[in-house]
Amino acid sequence: MYSVNVRDHFMIAHSFNGDTFGPAQRLHGATYVVDLELRRSALDRDDVVVDIARAAELLRAVLAELNFRNLDEQPDFRGRNTTTEFLAHVVFDRVAERVRAGALGLEAAGLDSAKVTLHESHVAWAAYEGPLQC
Amino acid sequence: MYSVNVRDHFMIAHSFNGDTFGPAQRLHGATYVVDLELRRSALDRDDVVVDIARAAELLRAVLAELNFRNLDEQPDFRGRNTTTEFLAHVVFDRVAERVRAGALGLEAAGLDSAKVTLHESHVAWAAYEGPLQC
Amino acid sequence: MYSVNVRDHFMIAHSFNGDTFGPAQRLHGATYVVDLELRRSALDRDDVVVDIARAAELLRAVLAELNFRNLDEQPDFRGRNTTTEFLAHVVFDRVAERVRAGALGLEAAGLDSAKVTLHESHVAWAAYEGPLQC
Amino acid sequence: MYSVNVRDHFMIAHSFNGDTFGPAQRLHGATYVVDLELRRSALDRDDVVVDIARAAELLRAVLAELNFRNLDEQPDFRGRNTTTEFLAHVVFDRVAERVRAGALGLEAAGLDSAKVTLHESHVAWAAYEGPLQC
Amino acid sequence: MYSVNVRDHFMIAHSFNGDTFGPAQRLHGATYVVDLELRRSALDRDDVVVDIARAAELLRAVLAELNFRNLDEQPDFRGRNTTTEFLAHVVFDRVAERVRAGALGLEAAGLDSAKVTLHESHVAWAAYEGPLQC
Amino acid sequence: MYSVNVRDHFMIAHSFNGDTFGPAQRLHGATYVVDLELRRSALDRDDVVVDIARAAELLRAVLAELNFRNLDEQPDFRGRNTTTEFLAHVVFDRVAERVRAGALGLEAAGLDSAKVTLHESHVAWAAYEGPLQC
Numbered sequence: 001m002y003s004v005n006v007r008d009h010f011m012i013a014h015s016f017n018g019d020t021f022g023p024a025q026r027l028h029g030a031t032y033v034v035d036l037e038l039r040r041s042a043l044d045r046d047d048v049v050v051d052i053a054r055a056a057e058l059l060r061a062v063l064a065e066l067n068f069r070n071l072d073e074q075p076d077f078r079g080r081n082t083t084t085e086f087l088a089h090v091v092f093d094r095v096a097e098r099v100r101a102g103a104l105g106l107e108a109a110g111l112d113s114a115k116v117t118l119h120e121s122h123v124a125w126a127a128y129e130g131p132l133q134c
Numbered sequence: 135m136y137s138v139n140v141r142d143h144f145m146i147a148h149s150f151n152g153d154t155f156g157p158a159q160r161l162h163g164a165t166y167v168v169d170l171e172l173r174r175s176a177l178d179r180d181d182v183v184v185d186i187a188r189a190a191e192l193l194r195a196v197l198a199e200l201n202f203r204n205l206d207e208q209p210d211f212r213g214r215n216t217t218t219e220f221l222a223h224v225v226f227d228r229v230a231e232r233v234r235a236g237a238l239g240l241e242a243a244g245l246d247s248a249k250v251t252l253h254e255s256h257v258a259w260a261a262y263e264g265p266l267q268c
Numbered sequence: 269m270y271s272v273n274v275r276d277h278f279m280i281a282h283s284f285n286g287d288t289f290g291p292a293q294r295l296h297g298a299t300y301v302v303d304l305e306l307r308r309s310a311l312d313r314d315d316v317v318v319d320i321a322r323a324a325e326l327l328r329a330v331l332a333e334l335n336f337r338n339l340d341e342q343p344d345f346r347g348r349n350t351t352t353e354f355l356a357h358v359v360f361d362r363v364a365e366r367v368r369a370g371a372l373g374l375e376a377a378g379l380d381s382a383k384v385t386l387h388e389s390h391v392a393w394a395a396y397e398g399p400l401q402c
Numbered sequence: 403m404y405s406v407n408v409r410d411h412f413m414i415a416h417s418f419n420g421d422t423f424g425p426a427q428r429l430h431g432a433t434y435v436v437d438l439e440l441r442r443s444a445l446d447r448d449d450v451v452v453d454i455a456r457a458a459e460l461l462r463a464v465l466a467e468l469n470f471r472n473l474d475e476q477p478d479f480r481g482r483n484t485t486t487e488f489l490a491h492v493v494f495d496r497v498a499e500r501v502r503a504g505a506l507g508l509e510a511a512g513l514d515s516a517k518v519t520l521h522e523s524h525v526a527w528a529a530y531e532g533p534l535q536c
Numbered sequence: 537m538y539s540v541n542v543r544d545h546f547m548i549a550h551s552f553n554g555d556t557f558g559p560a561q562r563l564h565g566a567t568y569v570v571d572l573e574l575r576r577s578a579l580d581r582d583d584v585v586v587d588i589a590r591a592a593e594l595l596r597a598v599l600a601e602l603n604f605r606n607l608d609e610q611p612d613f614r615g616r617n618t619t620t621e622f623l624a625h626v627v628f629d630r631v632a633e634r635v636r637a638g639a640l641g642l643e644a645a646g647l648d649s650a651k652v653t654l655h656e657s658h659v660a661w662a663a664y665e666g667p668l669q670c
Numbered sequence: 671m672y673s674v675n676v677r678d679h680f681m682i683a684h685s686f687n688g689d690t691f692g693p694a695q696r697l698h699g700a701t702y703v704v705d706l707e708l709r710r711s712a713l714d715r716d717d718v719v720v721d722i723a724r725a726a727e728l729l730r731a732v733l734a735e736l737n738f739r740n741l742d743e744q745p746d747f748r749g750r751n752t753t754t755e756f757l758a759h760v761v762f763d764r765v766a767e768r769v770r771a772g773a774l775g776l777e778a779a780g781l782d783s784a785k786v787t788l789h790e791s792h793v794a795w796a797a798y799e800g801p802l803q804c
Contacts, residue, residue, distance in 0.1 A: 556716050
C-alpha cells in the first residue's frame with residue numbers, strides 16, 4: 001500500500017458546550033495544522049499515488065472554507081461541538097466529496113482510503129480515517 | 135475511525151543484558167517522549183473520542199510511576215530488558231487497565247484500541263498497539 | 269552565556285483591525301506554542317540557570333491568564349492588534365514582572381535576559397527578547 | 403503489535419517526465435528523510451523487535467546506494483518517474499531483500515511487515531508498506 | 537527586539553568541487569526548508585513587525601527563482617560551491633534587495649536585520665544573518 | 671555572519687543533589703539531542719563555514735565519551751550537578767578544545783564562536799554559547 005501526505009493549516013474561533021470542556025466552554029480558538037494522507041494500492045501511469053500539487057490545492061480549498069472564521073456561527077455545525085476529532089471528520093468528508101467530484105482527476109478513482117489529522121498543539125492531535133469510495 | 139493523541143514524557147535510568155546491546159549494557163538512561171493514541175469508531179454525545187484533558191491526566195499518572203527511576207531496580211521488570219518496545223507495551227497495559235477501571239469515564243467504554251509510541255531520540259522510536267477490550 | 273528553554277501553549281480567539289489583515293479581520297483564533305528562554309552568564313550553586321520546574325510553572329501561570337479567552341474582550345488590549353509579535357511582548361513583560369517579584373527565587377536575580385517565541389503554525393512564528401533587569 | 407522505527411536520510415538529483423509535473427520536469431533534487439518501521443507481533447529473547455543498531459546500519463547501507471546520485475542515470479529506474487512514493491517502494495524492496503538475506507539476524511524471521519516513509523519537505527511525504535514475507 | 541519568521545522550501549540539483557566534499561562531488565540534490573526571520577526594535581501602527589503575508593510572498597518569490605533548478609547551470613553561481621551556507625547568503629541578499637525595493641511596503645524601512653536559515657536535513661542546517669540597511 | 675549546525679544525541683544516567691531537584695534527586699537518565707552551531711564571518715575557499723562531515727564526526731567523538739554512561743561515576747563531574755545547562759558547557763568546552771587542536775583542519779582557525787544546545791525533551795532544552803578563541 002502506498003500513501004502520500006500533504007500538510008497545511010487553518011485558524012478558527014469556537015467554544016464548546018458541556019461541563020466536560022471546563023474553561024474551553026469560553027470563546028477561544030485554535031490553529032489546526034492539517035495532514036491529509038491519501039492511500040492507494042498501485043501507482044498510476046506517472047508513478048504517483050496522485051498529483052501531489054493538486055492534492056495540496058484541494059486541501060487548501062477545503063481549509064479556506066473554514067479558515068479565519070468563528071465556527072460557532074457556521075450553520076453546518078449548529079448543535080455540535082467543533083472538537084478536533086469532529087473537525088477531522090468534517091475535513092475528511094469535504095475532501096472525499098471533492099475527490100469524488102473529480103478534483104484530483106480521473107486517475108484518482110484508484111484511491112483507496114484517506115486519513116485527516118488535525119494538530120491542535122505540540123501535545124495534542126486527532127484524526128479521522130476511512131475509505132474514499134470513489 | 136477516529137483517534138485522539140496526547141503527548142507527555144518520562145526520564146529513566148536502566149541497563150541492558152545481552153551482547154546484542156554493546157555499550158548499552160552499561161548503566162545509562164533515556165528521555166521517552168510518549169504519544170498515547172486512543173481510537174473509536176464513533177464520537178460520544180460531546181462530539182469527542184474521549185475527554186482529552188482526562189486522557190492527558192491518565193497518561194501523566196501512568197508515566198509518573200516510571201519517571202525519575204532506575205528501572206533496573208523495579209521488581210516488575212526483573213529479568214527483562216526494558217527496551218523502548220518493551221516499555222511501550224508496559225505503558226499500553228497500564229493505560230488499558232486504568233481505562234477499564236473507569237479513569238476516562240463511562241463513555242470510554244466505546245474505545246476500540248490504542249497505540250503507545252515512545253520516542254527515545256530524534257532518530258529512533260518504538261510502539262505497541264492493540265485492542266482496549268473495555 | 270547559558271540559556272534554558274521551556275515550552276507550553278495557549279489557545280485564544282481574536283480579530284484584527286486594518287486592511288493589511290485581509291480575512292484575519294474576521295473573528296478567528298490561534299494556538300500559540302510558546303518557548304520561554306532565560307539567559308544567564310553563570311550557573312548558580314545548584315549548577316542551573318534557574319529551577320526549570322519553577323520556570324515551567326511561571327510560564328504556565330502567565331499563559332493561564334490568556335488561555336481559552338477572546339482577546340478582543342480583554343481591557344488590556346483595547347485599541348491594539350493582538351498579533352503574534354505583540355503577544356510575544358505581552359508574555360515577555362508578564363514573565364519579567366513575575367521574575368522581578370521573586371517567582372523564580374532569589375537566585376534568579378542573576379538572570380540576564382529572556383526571549384519569548386510564539387509559534388502560530390508550522391510555517392510562522394514571532395518573538396520578543398530583551399533584558400530582564402532583575 | 404510492536405514496531406520500531408529508525409530515521410536516516412539521502413540526497414539525490416532527478417527530473418520527472420509528464421506534463422503533470424510542471425517545473426519538476428526540470429533537473430532538480432531532494433533530501434529524503436527516511437523512516438523505516440519494522441513490525442512484529444512478539445518480542446524476541448532480548449525483549450526487542452529487532453536489534454535497532456543493526457536496523458539503522460541496514461537502512462544506512464540501503465540509502466548509501468542512492469545517496470549523492472543523479473537518479474536519471476540509474477539503470478534500475480529507466481523509464482520510471484522516481485517520485486517520493488516510487489522511491490519509498492524501492493527502499494522497502496531493498497530493505498526486505500536484505501532482511502530475507504539475514505542482515506538483521508535469524509531472530510528477524512519473526513518480522514511481520516514494514517513501512518518506509520520518505521519526507522521530501524516539511525509539508526509533503528509519501529510511504530510504502532507491506533508484509534516482509536521473511 | 538521583535539522578530540517574525542516565515543517558512544517555505546525549494547528543491548535543487550547541484551554538485552560540489554573539491555576533495556573535501558567526497559561523494560557530494562557527484563551531481564545530487566537537496567530540499568532546503570527555509571526560515572526567514574525579520575527583526576525590528578518597534579512594532580508599526582498595525583502592531584506588526586511586517587505584514588507576515590507579504591513576507592511569505594516575498595520569500596516564495598525569491599525561492600521560486602531557485603526552485604526546481606540545477607544550480608550548476610546558473611551563471612550567478614559559476615565557480616562557486618552552492619553549499620547550504622552559501623545559499624543562505626544568496627537568499628539573504630535577494631530578500632534584502634527586494635525589501636529595499638519596497639516589496640514589504642514603506643513601513644518595512646524600520647526593519648533592522650534578518651536571518652535566513654536553510655535546513656538540508658533533520659540533522660544539518662546553515663544560516664546567514666546581517667543588517668538589512670533599508 | 672554565517673553558521674552551520676549539526677545534530678546528534680547521547681543517552682546517560684545521573685542523579686541530582688539539592689532539594690530544588692525534587693524527584694530528580696533519584697537516579698534517573700536522559701536522552702540529549704545535541705545541536706552544535708559553529709559561526710564564522712566569512713566562508714573559506716570551499717565556500718563553507720567548516721567541513722560539515724568533519725564537524726559531525728567531531729561532535730560524535732565528543733558525545734561518545736559521555737554516551738551510555740552513569741555520569742554520577744565520572745570523576746570529571748564530582749561534586750557538580752550534571753544538569754542540561756552544565757552538560758551544554760561541558761560539550762562546548764570539549765568541542766572547543768578539539769577545534770583548537772586541529773580536528774576541523776587549519777581553515778577552522780577562522781571560526782568565531784559556537785553554541786551547543788541540549789534538548790532533554792520536547793518541552794525543555796538548554797544551551798551554552800561563547801567565543802571559540804582558535
